[in-house]
Amino acid sequence: MNIRLFSLIVSAYNEGGNIDGFFEAASTIVRPLAEQGFRLEIVFADDGSSDKTADKIRGLFPAAACNSIDIKLVSFSRNFGKEAAMYAGLKNAAGDFCCFIDADLQQRPETALAMLEMLLLNPDYDCVAACLENRGTGVRQKLSSSFYKILSKSSGMQDVVDEASDFRVFSRAVADALLDMPEYYRFSKGLFAWVGFKTLPFPYTPDERHSGETTWTFPKLVRYGIGGILSFSTAPLQVAIWLGLFTSAAALIYFIVVICQRLFIGIEIPGYATIVALLLMLGGVQLLVLGILGEYLARIYIQGKDRPVFIVKSYSEQLAIQEDE
Known part of the structure; x- marks a missing residue:
């Protein structure tokens, strides 16, 4: 049987307290994936963390080999931002299907598996985007909803999925299209809409962070949103x-x-x-x-200036040993 690869692309910045929990959760989907003819690959992009994130990830290599999980680690020379980490992870992912997912366990590997299954059941689609199920009525939620409407109308892209997160499962064709756009100022939500592949929304409710606190403050989110509009609209x-x-x-x-x-x-x-x-x-x-x-x-x-989107300090990988059939 032809074994396909499913790649979890994990951007991590000072997530040392979440790495073990994430790997444990990811290990639970190995068997369901195998039943559908998939092997699991986890690509960690360490975004210049100042804690022990990289060491924690390297410590997973023996367990990954025992669980038939391919694992890769790309470490940056400094903090380049989440978008750069996602891009670096995508460049090193070899999966037939890929998934952007955070390391803090607000986005669960089990949910990623459900999204992959949904994509396999709908072959006319190339992407499944996780969307917040309970949007709430606060000021932050209203601003978020307004942002998506402004981005859609101002950019001329009608495929911007409202309330869609970066948590997505997508085909190799989408991954290759994203890699063909090595622009410095990246805004993944806009890039997914721009490439034009058909996307299915997947309602989900984020879990609580497993450990630590988010670095995404409200001012950072506002700057990120403004950057997205400037990147895709005149x-x-x-x-x-x-x-x-x-x-x-x-x-x-x-x-x-x-x-x-x-x-x-x-x-x-x-x-x-x-x-x-x-x-x-x-x-x-x-x-x-x-x-x-x-x-x-x-x-x-x-x-x-054509500067690189990121600079790699070190690269490590542990490929699971496959028995000859």
């Missing part, structure tokens, strides 16, 4: 154009009003407050437009 530039047109029209109208006042009514006292308000408004609009242009120019500048 709408901010169009907003800048409309702001310029609006302020120019307002200035022209006010100029006509001032002339009419001078000719027909007369102006006894100069409008100091009005002038200051207009100067502040026009100055603010100009700074906003320059800031938007600066963001795009900065991205062009960094991309033009």
